[in-house]
Amino acid sequence: MNWLNRLLGGARAKGDSAAVAHVTPATTTAPKPPVDWSDAAAWDAYHAATKLPAPISPIELGLQYVPAFREQRFRRVWFPGAGTSAAPRAFAQLGFDVVSTDFSAVAVEAQERFASAPFTVDLSDYGEKVPTKLQVLKHDFRQPLDLPPFDVIVNRRSYQGLSTADQATAARQHYDALRPGGWAMFETMNVQGDRRNILEDAIGAAGFSLPLNRSHRWYRAELAKTGLRFVIILGRARIPGPNPSAAEQERLDILTKEFAERSGLEAEEWASRTSARTDRVAHMVYSTG
Ligand SMILES: C[S@@+](CC[C@H](N)C(=O)[O-])C[C@H]1O[C@@H](n2cnc3c(N)ncnc32)[C@H](O)[C@@H]1O
Numbered sequence: 001m002n003w004l005n006r007l008l009g010g011a012r013a014k015g016d017s018a019a020v021a022h023v024t025p026a027t028t029t030a031p032k033p034p035v036d037w038s039d040a041a042a043w044d045a046y047h048a049a050t051k052l053p054a055p056i057s058p059i060e061l062g063l064q065y066v067p068a069f070r071e072q073r074f075r076r077v078w079f080p081g082a083g084t085s086a087a088p089r090a091f092a093q094l095g096f097d098v099v100s101t102d103f104s105a106v107a108v109e110a111q112e113r114f115a116s117a118p119f120t121v122d123l124s125d126y127g128e129k130v131p132t133k134l135q136v137l138k139h140d141f142r143q144p145l146d147l148p149p150f151d152v153i154v155n156r157r158s159y160q161g162l163s164t165a166d167q168a169t170a171a172r173q174h175y176d177a178l179r180p181g182g183w184a185m186f187e188t189m190n191v192q193g194d195r196r197n198i199l200e201d202a203i204g205a206a207g208f209s210l211p212l213n214r215s216h217r218w219y220r221a222e223l224a225k226t227g228l229r230f231v232i233i234l235g236r237a238r239i240p241g242p243n244p245s246a247a248e249q250e251r252l253d254i255l256t257k258e259f260a261e262r263s264g265l266e267a268e269e270w271a272s273r274t275s276a277r278t279d280r281v282a283h284m285v286y287s288t289g
Contacts, residue, residue, distance in 0.1 A: 037161035040140075043104040047084050056121055061090040062154060065185065066126050069096070074151035078177060080141040080170075081158025083107045088134055089114035090121060091154075095129025099147060101139040111136040142169045149179035160188040160199060167199065171206035180278040184208065187285040193224065200284060208282035211270050215262035216284075222255045 031049040034042035058064065069077070079088040079100045084107055088100035092115075100111045115134040139145055141158075153174050162170055174184050186203065188196075197217065204210055223230060223237055228248055230237040237252040239245060270276055 040103045044106040047106040062087040076150045078150045078153045084110040092134035093131045099135045101137045103140040108138045153184040156187045167202040171203045175206040178280045184282045203282045209279040219259040
């Protein structure tokens with residue numbers, strides 16, 4: 001894992017060679033996540049073969065969440081299924097009290113090395129605080145995590161590939177690990193259409209509140225009914241391509257306008273609910289790439 005050595009300023013650690021033993025022969029194609037997401041050994045092989053992009057962008061570190069977390073006065077953060085991401089380390093560097101877990105031994109080893117080595121990414125734009133401890137644990141997030149409750153859980157792309165049964169179990173464990181009023185961020189990659197509804201249903205069934213979910217689901221359903229090909233750019237559905245049909249774009253814009261009105265009303269409804277402050281809130285973050 002040369003990328004890890006680079007990130008940690010060249011520090012070497014025991015276990016490097018053990019990790020390299022899992023590496024599949026060098027190919028030009030990027031390693032693919034396992035088909036069966038419950039296979040921890042397959043995740044080991046995947047992580048050992050994965051290269052971290054360089055340089056590491058703020059988005060890769062999840063730093064876009066920092067202002068909101070500080071505004072909410074969140075301090076205790078759990079990164080379940082952290083993989084070989086440097087995000088938990090970055091958050092610890094910024095003064096958050098971080099627990100990083102994964103059920104892959106290779107991922108845990110990478111996280112342990114992050115926890116004990118100097119960190120070389122410049123975080124000065126994010127108001128560095130006194131760095132705190134990063135606790136790293138081997139843990140299967142379908143099982144209870146026996147720790148004090150968290151203010152916020154940041155599940156970054158570690159949920160979407162679970163089987164339906166595992167999604168239900170994992171969502172409940174996330175819910176139980178969070179304090180009332182806390183947030184769980186569920187980041188996904190390339191999850192579209194009905195698959196979004198399935199994820200959200202499992203998360204809602206675990207007890208989470210999903211703010212603005214009603215209007216988002218309405219918008220998705222109405223866009224699908226048009227039968228048009230579209231992309232969402234900055235929250236607006238657009239007909240792709242250099243010469244979009246004005247009539248088709250108009251149809252989408254009517255829906256986008258109604259979506260804005262519906263979500264405004266839903267946001268007001270949410271803000272006026274006194275229990276909203278004690279709900280455990282799930283924020284769905286959908287990305288494509
Ligand atoms: C696609 S990777 C994402 C890794 C990291 N969060 C990131 O954003 O780079 C999914 C991660 O979830 C972990 N994972 C999958 N199922 C898990 C489970 N039941 N318990 C703990 N970790 C799990 C895998 O080992 C892997 O590290």
